[in-house]
Amino acid sequence: MGRVLPTLKKRRAPLARAEEQRAWLARLRLPRSFEVSLASIDLLPLRPTRIETLQINVGKRCNQTCRHCHVDAGPDRFEVMPPEVVERCLEVLAQCDIPTIDITGGAPELHPQFREIVLRARRLGRRIINRCNLTVTLLPNYADLPLFFAEHRVELVCSLPHFRAKQTDTQRGAGVFDESIEALRRLNHLGYGRDASGLLLNLVANPVGAFLPPSQRLAERDWKHQLRSRYGIEFNRLYTITNMPIARFLEWLVDSGNLQDYMERLVNAFNPAAAEGVMCRDTLSVGWDGTLYDCDFNQMLELPVAGRPAQTIFDFDLEKLGRRPIVTGPHCYGCTAGAGSSCGGATVD
Numbered sequence: 001m002g003r004v005l006p007t008l009k010k011r012r013a014p015l016a017r018a019e020e021q022r023a024w025l026a027r028l029r030l031p032r033s034f035e036v037s038l039a040s041i042d043l044l045p046l047r048p049t050r051i052e053t054l055q056i057n058v059g060k061r062c063n064q065t066c067r068h069c070h071v072d073a074g075p076d077r078f079e080v081m082p083p084e085v086v087e088r089c090l091e092v093l094a095q096c097d098i099p100t101i102d103i104t105g106g107a108p109e110l111h112p113q114f115r116e117i118v119l120r121a122r123r124l125g126r127r128i129i130n131r132c133n134l135t136v137t138l139l140p141n142y143a144d145l146p147l148f149f150a151e152h153r154v155e156l157v158c159s160l161p162h163f164r165a166k167q168t169d170t171q172r173g174a175g176v177f178d179e180s181i182e183a184l185r186r187l188n189h190l191g192y193g194r195d196a197s198g199l200l201l202n203l204v205a206n207p208v209g210a211f212l213p214p215s216q217r218l219a220e221r222d223w224k225h226q227l228r229s230r231y232g233i234e235f236n237r238l239y240t241i242t243n244m245p246i247a248r249f250l251e252w253l254v255d256s257g258n259l260q261d262y263m264e265r266l267v268n269a270f271n272p273a274a275a276e277g278v279m280c281r282d283t284l285s286v287g288w289d290g291t292l293y294d295c296d297f298n299q300m301l302e303l304p305v306a307g308r309p310a311q312t313i314f315d316f317d318l319e320k321l322g323r324r325p326i327v328t329g330p331h332c333y334g335c336t337a338g339a340g341s342s343c344g345g346a347t348v349d
Contacts, residue, residue: 017247018300018301018302019302021246021247021250021301022301022303022329024250024254024259025245025250025263025329025330025331026330028259028260028263028330029260030263030264030267030330031264031267031268032267033330034328034329034330034332034333034336035328037267037270037275037333037336038275038328041272041275041276043275043276045325045326046275046278046280046281046325046326046328047281047323047324047325047326048280048281048282048321048322048323048324048326049281049282050282050322051096051098051282051283051284051318051321051322052098052099052100052282052283053098053099053100053101053102053129053279053282053283053284054089054092054093054098054100054101054102054283054284054286055101055102055103055104055283055284055285055286055296055343056081056089056101056102056103056104056117056285056286057081057104057105057106057285057286057287057288057296057299058080058081058086058103058104058105058106058108058111058113058114058117058288059077059079059080059081059105059106059108059110059111059288060077060078060079060105060106060288061075061077061078061079061080061105061106061107061110061111062075062077062105062106062107062110062133062136077106079288079289080111080112080288081111081113081288081289081290082289083113085286085288085289085290085313086113086116086117088290088313088314088316089101089117089286089313090117090120090121090124092313092316093121093124093126094124096318098126098284098318099126099127100126100127100128100129101117101121101126101127101128101129102129102131102283102343103117103118103128103129103130103131104131104296105131107132107133107136108130108131108132109130109132109136109137109142109145110136115148118130118148118152118154119152122152122153127155128152128153128154128155129154129155129156129157130149130154130155130156130157131157131158131159131204131343132156132157132158132159133158133159134158134159134160134179134180134183134184135176135179135180135183137183137186137187138179138182138183146183146186146187146190146192147190149187149190149192149199150190150191150192150199153198153199155200155202156187156192156200156201156202157202157203157204157239157343158180158183158184158201158202158203158204159203159204159205160180160184160203160204160205161205161206161208162205162208163223163226163227163230164177165177165178167208168180170208171208181231181233184201184227184231184233184235185231185232185233187201188201188232188233188234193233193234193235193236194234195236200236200237201234201235201236202235202236202237202238202239203223203235203237203238203239204238204239204241204345205219205223205238205239205240205241206240206241206242206243207242207243210243210253210256210258210261210262210265211265212242212265212266212269212337212338213240213241213242213338213339213341213346214240215240215339216238216239216240216339216345216346217349219238219240220237220238223235223238224238237345238345239343239344239345239346240339240341240345240346241341241342241343241345242266242334242335242337242338242341243334244297244331244334244335244341245259245262245263245266245330245331245334246297246300246301246331247300263330263333265337266333266334266337267333267337269337269338270333270336270337271336271337271338271339271340271348273340273347273348274335274336274337274338274339274340274341274347274348275336275340277340277342277347277348278295278332278335278336278340278342278347279295279335279342279343279344279347280294280295280298280326280335281326283295283343284305284321285298285299286313287299290312290313290314291304291311291312291313292304292305292310292311292312292313292315292316292321293305294324294326294327295335296343297331297332297334297335298327298329301329301331303327303329304327305321305324305327306324306325306326306327307320307324307325310324335347
């Protein structure tokens, strides 16, 4: 069964955490600010192209406590999107032509209205992405989730730090790798990850350390070979994601003395092509309390969208949001370094 891991340390208040993280990043002496980098390629201010995805973070409750988690999620978090915010998100989806809803958390499946969100979004004809940690599908009350996903054609984006147990368990806790493999086998049995089924199963991997991810294309080829030969696992795509200097990973960078070097590595790897395709240009993020953010990372730093009155889902105005300047900061270098990084993996080949 899916295990609940212990927390890493006594938790600080979420708002204080965000303020402290912003302060750490603001104190850094970087070669140039992110805004200067954008200006050098005529992208300042950064603005949306078209809102293609409404990403809703339904809460921070999770059955795991991962060392790299930028959401700072865990079993001791109680932030849950209330029914009125869920309802408003679905109303917005019905009123606008945003084609994709991206459900995230925490473990989004633990939200009491998770299945309702999926069912209503499906009736609206939307593409549904669910960000799953895999082990939640082994919990006793959630064992039918894989069948539910398949019946409603939910596209799964599942996090798996590495195809080896040691690296995965280092980030996620002892035994998590074996449980993740079992969950993947169950999904494969239903057709997920097999090209002919149309049931998409994409994996997400991030480095175990203060360095950039490898080539996504080459890593995908290696992962497919390794997971197939070792465990008989099939999947569609591998998304490689840069570790963002926020939340628990930022704490590790500070505690290990790696923060300055890591940030300089990101700055020096700034890629104009990656900046053109950052996810904040076509995605709008909704926090568990209904606050609107340019991306999931800004959400964790509590940097809401610029301008009023469109700072909550209840003030939603697609036209105004489509013209807004996007809020940026030093952490944005994480999305523009090397091949780029987004919720859909690398942004350039």
